[in-house]
Amino acid sequence: MTEPTNSLTAHVAPLDAGEHVAAAAFLGDEPALALAGGAIKLSGRDVVAHPEGAILCAVLDGDRLITGGDDGRVVATSAAGAEEIADEKGKWIDALAARDGALGWSAGKTVSARDAKGATKTWEAPTTARGLAFLPKGYRLACAHYNGVSLWFPNADATPQVMEWKGSHLDASVSPDGRFLVTSMQENALHGWRLSDGRNMRMTGYPSKTRSLSWSHDGHWLATSGAEACVVWPFKEKDGPMGKPPRECGVRPLRVTQVACHPRALVVAIGYADGLVMLCRLGDGAEILVRDASSSDGAISALAWDKQGARLVFGTEAGRAGLLTLPA
Amino acid sequence: MSEPERASEKTPVTVLTGYLGAGKTTLLNRILSEPHGKRYAVIVNEFGEIGIDNELVVGADEEVFEMNNGCICCTVRGDLIRIIEGLMRRKGKFDAIIVETTGLADPAPVAQTFFVDEDVRALSRLDAVVTVADAKWLSQRLRDAPEAKNQIAFADVIVLNKIDLVTPAELAEVEGRIRAINPYATLHKATKCDVAIADVLERRAFDLDRILEIEPEFLTVDEHDHDHHHGHDHDHHHHGLKHYHDEDMQSVSARLDGDVDPNKFMPWINNLTQVQGPKILRCKGIVAIKGDPKRFVFQGVHMMLDGEPQREWRDGEKRESKVVFIGRDLDEDEIRAGFLACAA
Numbered sequence: 186m187t188e189p190t191n192s193l194t195a196h197v198a199p200l201d202a203g204e205h206v207a208a209a210a211f212l213g214d215e216p217a218l219a220l221a222g223g224a225i226k227l228s229g230r231d232v233v234a235h236p237e238g239a240i241l242c243a244v245l246d247g248d249r250l251i252t253g254g255d256d257g258r259v260v261a262t263s264a265a266g267a268e269e270i271a272d273e274k275g276k277w278i279d280a281l282a283a284r285d286g287a288l289g290w291s292a293g294k295t296v297s298a299r300d301a302k303g304a305t306k307t308w309e310a311p312t313t314a315r316g317l318a319f320l321p322k323g324y325r326l327a328c329a330h331y332n333g334v335s336l337w338f339p340n341a342d343a344t345p346q347v348m349e350w351k352g353s354h355l356d357a358s359v360s361p362d363g364r365f366l367v368t369s370m371q372e373n374a375l376h377g378w379r380l381s382d383g384r385n386m387r388m389t390g391y392p393s394k395t396r397s398l399s400w401s402h403d404g405h406w407l408a409t410s411g412a413e414a415c416v417v418w419p420f421k422e423k424d425g426p427m428g429k430p431p432r433e434c435g436v437r438p439l440r441v442t443q444v445a446c447h448p449r450a451l452v453v454a455i456g457y458a459d460g461l462v463m464l465c466r467l468g469d470g471a472e473i474l475v476r477d478a479s480s481s482d483g484a485i486s487a488l489a490w491d492k493q494g495a496r497l498v499f500g501t502e503a504g505r506a507g508l509l510t511l512p513a
Numbered sequence: 514m515s516e517p518e519r520a521s522e523k524t525p526v527t528v529l530t531g532y533l534g535a536g537k538t539t540l541l542n543r544i545l546s547e548p549h550g551k552r553y554a555v556i557v558n559e560f561g562e563i564g565i566d567n568e569l570v571v572g573a574d575e576e577v578f579e580m581n582n583g584c585i586c587c588t589v590r591g592d593l594i595r596i597i598e599g600l601m602r603r604k605g606k607f608d609a610i611i612v613e614t615t616g617l618a619d620p621a622p623v624a625q626t627f628f629v630d631e632d633v634r635a636l637s638r639l640d641a642v643v644t645v646a647d648a649k650w651l652s653q654r655l656r657d658a659p660e661a662k663n664q665i666a667f668a669d670v671i672v673l674n675k676i677d678l679v680t681p682a683e684l685a686e687v688e689g690r691i692r693a694i695n696p697y698a699t700l701h702k703a704t705k706c707d708v709a710i711a712d713v714l715e716r717r718a719f720d721l722d723r724i725l726e727i728e729p730e731f732l733t734v735d736e737h738d739h740d741h742h743h744g745h746d747h748d749h750h751h752h753g754l755k756h757y758h759d760e761d762m763q764s765v766s767a768r769l770d771g772d773v774d775p776n777k778f779m780p781w782i783n784n785l786t787q788v789q790g791p792k793i794l795r796c797k798g799i800v801a802i803k804g805d806p807k808r809f810v811f812q813g814v815h816m817m818l819d820g821e822p823q824r825e826w827r828d829g830e831k832r833e834s835k836v837v838f839i840g841r842d843l844d845e846d847e848i849r850a851g852f853l854a855c856a857a
Contacts, residue, residue, distance in 0.1 A: 207602060221602040239602035255571075255599060276572065277599060293574060312576055313592060331578055331591065353578050353591050371591070371630075372580065393631055 192474040193464070197507045202226060206500025208243030209487035210250045212263055216498040216508050217250050218487065219243045225250060225262040234260040234267045245489070246283035253278025259290050271297065271305070282317035282326060289317045289326045296328050298339035306339040316357035316368060329354035329368045334378070348378045350385060356396060361404040365425055369395040375409065377425060386427055388418055399446040399453065406467060408434070408444040408453045415441050415455045417467060434465035435472055443488040450494060456485025460501050475509050523638040526610040527714055528623050531645030532654050532661040533616030536674040540645050540706040540713070541613055547710055554600050554607040556593070558615045569607055571596055575615060577622045580629060586791045586815045587629065588622040594630050601636050609714065610637065617660045620667040621794065621815055627719070628817040641716035644668035645706065649678045652687050655694070655759070665691055666762050666794045666839050668698045669718035677704045685755065693757035695839055696764055721810050721821055761841050767849040768835040772803040772857040781855050782811070782818065785848070790816030792843060798836035801826065803857035
């Protein structure tokens with residue numbers, strides 16, 4: 186299974202990015218590339234979301250792409266243009282989260298949450314908040330930091346509940362059903378908690394850091410980057426992946442840098458350090474090539490499906506990008 | 514891993530340390546205001562002291578984290594990992610990074626960050642630790658401030674600043690005290706940090722390729738070497754310096770003619786740095802491995818070692834092995850005996 190058995194390369198249209206693609210998304214039907222230099226590239230036009238800054242993080246919120254920059258600004262870009270959400274006066278925006286119009290962002294230790302009506306609350310994390318994720322129910326934000334994750338209710342005065350685990354936690358992700366919280370760690374591992382009882386889950390064995398995590402549409406699987414395969418952990422059972430080995434999809438002698446689960450099918454899009462992109466079916470591991478590797482293109486740095494799962498947009502560190510339209 | 518190491522494309526990082534009031538910010542402002550045509554990203558802990566506004570200035574928090582790898586002295590700067598990753602989004606907009614640490618900072622976590630974090634290693638390389646010292650107050654600080662001593666011991670380059678405020682005798686004394694701790698750093702005497710940029714930047718002090726280029730200093734500034742095999746005199750006073758002995762921080766060097774047995778040397782150096790790592794601040798060495806046509810070079814910070822085979826021994830070049838350690842309460846006799854026992 187190391188060689189793709191089929192190819193969709195003829196269905197990929199190149200997009201012109203021109204610089205490091207920090208993130209990709211679909212704003213409605215329109216593919217959007219967030220460029221490191223601060224602009225959002227839409228079809229035929231650029232929206233300069235961060236004129237004086239670089240884009241550090243991005244998250245999709247409905248039909249808006251939210252970006253955080255080293256200019257200290259949080260900006261929402263839609264087909265209508267860019268709108269400033271917050272200005273942290275030059276402090277880098279380190280992390281973002283979005284759900285149903287609510288936004289969370291962090292700048293150093295300061296975590297802010299803004300509800301859909303625009304009311305903003307802030308909280309000081311014990312150390313820099315590196316990753317944020319909204320829980321699917323209630324208005325609650327998981328903030329990953331050193332030695333654990335704090336679960337903060339922005340509208341309550343109560344001290345956030347802390348899920349402790351020693352070490353530096355980077356990205357935070359919550360399963361779509363809200364049962365599990367998972368972080369990536371400095372120590373080339375993932376850590377998980379079952380939220381009902383705080384039970385710990387260690388997911389180790391990665392040769393490098395995991396910086397891309399994606400839940401399958403049914404919430405039963407978590408696809409991850411950081412190994413020379415897409416490592417997929419089972420979360421269907423009540424114990425999550427405890428005592429179960431993960432599956433490995435798309436095994437190649439190159440590091441997986443981005444993963445994105447299909448929104449309707451048990452298929453994961455996998456991007457590698459050499460710019461190759463493939464689709465892999467979770468059930469049987471069947472592989473389909475989307476884009477071949479190219480020595481000059483750099484690692485895949487952005488990967489996103491549209492809502493229907495009919496199109497996939499990707500971008501690389503070297504400024505190449507493309508749009509796959511699945512044949513009907 | 515699979516990608517080739519492209520050292521030349523890695524952004525050099527200079528770490529600027531120095532006790533409170535020594536003149537770090539003066540040196541930083543001097544570097545930034547020179548017409549050198551280079552663009553720097555500067556990572557600082559306090560905004561507002563830098564008078565240059567066309568540079569990229571990033572505020573840091575000095576968040577020192579322990580790694581969960583069971584190594585007790587393995588601390589890293591978590592904020593630095595995040596900032597270097599973020600700065601790469603502006604790749605091409607600056608040529609080098611300068612990290613200014615607070616006056617009380619231990620340089621080790623900064624340096625260790627460049628050993629430990631794979632992403633940081635892939636993007637950048639530690640160029641040198643530059644320590645600014647106050648000629649008037651350093652002798653006092655070495656007595657009462659362990660941080661100041663750490664910074665001197667750790668340095669690749671020492672800028673001995675404010676020499677206009679001391680007498681020649683006081684200057685000789687402070688220089689002697691510095692050399693008692695760290696005889697290997699390049700030392701520049703300065704007033705208002707008036708040193709040439711080239712003396713503090715682009716030093717490649719952590720570059721294994723350069724360990725052979727710094728060999729003359731490495732060999733001759735050898736005030737603590739009591740090894741009698743090597744036929745070069747105990748030249749303690751060749752700088753006209755008084756010889757001091759620092760009670761808790763020393764350097765130990767050892768040398769042997771000919772080869773080491775890799776089956777003895779590798780376990781010895783690994784064990785020494787594991788067991789005594791908390792006490793060893795820096796180490797370096799060039800050794801002749803029996804049967805290997807190439808020189809083996811290594812360097813380390815506390816428990817972390819980085820080593821690789823180097824160029825081949827040249828025709829007519831004498832195969833010899835030497836190691837240097839700087840640290841606290843080092844058992845000189847034990848280290849030397851351990852090294853000599855590695856002889857092939």
